Amino acid sequence: MIDVAHEAGVSAMTVSNVINGRPGVSAETRLRVLATISKLGYQVNLAARHLRAGRTGAVGLIVPDIDRPYYAQLASRLAKGVEKRGLHLVVERTGGDAERELEAISFGRLRMYDGVVISPLRVDAADLDQLHFETPVVFIGERPVPKTFDHVMMDNVGGARQATQHLLTTGSRRIAVVGGRHDDHVDDMPSLRTRGYRQAHVELGVQVDEQLVVEVESFDPGAGFQAVRRLHESGIAFDGVFALTDAAAMGVLRALADLRVEVPRDVQVIGFDNGKETEFLVPRLSSVEPGNETMADRVLELLEHRVAAARDGGKDAPDPVTTIVTAQLALRESTR
Structure with missing residues (x-):
């Protein structure tokens, strides 16, 4: 342990804390100690x-x-x-x-x-x-x-592309993506699914209105609810919603119901994850089944x-x- 501490430039107590997964060590120091342990074969x-x-x-x-x-x-x-x-x-x-x-x-x-x-x-x-x-x-x-x-x-990109293609080929032209990213060049969940959303638009020759890309901090029902409310209050028209998670889609459905918007007649909604709760929402939620x-x-x-x-x-x-x-x-x- 002393050799690890010397090589990593920390105390033996810090090495012990890292080895045992105790809190109070910064991410940078923790990574340096773990890398040193791997390097020395401790x-x-x-x-x-x-x-x-x-x-x-x-x-x-x-x-x-x-x-x-x-x-x-x-x-x-x-x-x-x-x-x-x-x-x-x-x-x-x-x-x-x-x-x-x-x-x-x-x-x-x-x-x-x-x-x-x-x-x-x-x-x-x-x-x-x-x-x-x-x-x-x-x-x-x-x-x-x-x-x-x-x-x-x-397959986040492929699943999102399928979901968006379905909405586009069944009549929706202004599809809001709840949880999407304006910059989708990072390989995280929202960026990958936004990438699939954009690909579907390109493949079917439909322009993406960046106002319909609604970024959220979380992907829970509250975030989906607030995203739809913001769109409505801003006067931004939409006739489809692709929510990046089923949880966010639950909030979307609640907001649309409060606004007296009929689903799917006026606005189609599709989620992602195909969780067990999708069968018990009103209406039952379409979703991407990722192969759970x-x-x-x-x-x-x-x-x-x-x-x-x-x-x-x-x-x-x-x-x-x-x-x-x-x-x-x-x-x-x-x-x-």
Whole structure:
């Protein structure tokens, strides 16, 4: 530990805090210490190695939030899968904060699990490229990760393009994208889905009115509700709404109902995620089905292979793979 502290230019106490995932260390310092540990090949202790060998009986799921329906339903799908394998799932929430994401992937925290599924929101590929995990990990989500890791992701661009194409080909011409981005050159969820929205317009020869790209800070029902209210109060006409999440679409439907706008006669609405709640809204919500069950199955398959290889001392470990699951539309009453 002293060697790590000297190399990283920090105290031994700071190294201990980083190893054990304790708070109070900046993201920059935490990353420097983790990278130094990987560089020096520092081993925490023998007990930790036994735990990392796959004897904890737990699989970790590290996600930004647990109050959004998407993450709650993802946890449920993964829990069912790991329970069939005689394990149990533990969920950690990072709040989408870079420091807390780095805390969650510290050696002291990861050694509590046989394997870990990670959905990063702030830590980028360059940061992860400096790290080495002895605990088997599989990444999910839109953020790019180094090719040295398994990564399972949905087709955000393709799904958004399908949703927008459907609205355009069924008569909508002024489609508001709730949660969209004016600058969509970042590989995060809202940017990727906005990219698909724009591609559909280009392919069908329809101009995008930038006033219809409504940026929001969150993707919950309140954000969708307020986005529609702002459009209405600004006098911006629209005859379709593509909400980047089903949760935001719920707020969109409520706002349109309050304004006495009929869906789908006057305004079509489509969401993204195809959560269980879509069947029970009024009207039933059309949505992009990103392959939820397929993604969960693939994540568990990859993790199972990694855990088995780790128990065998790393022999016959499969090459890391990136899996993009195909999206399709689940059409219901909110579209024509």
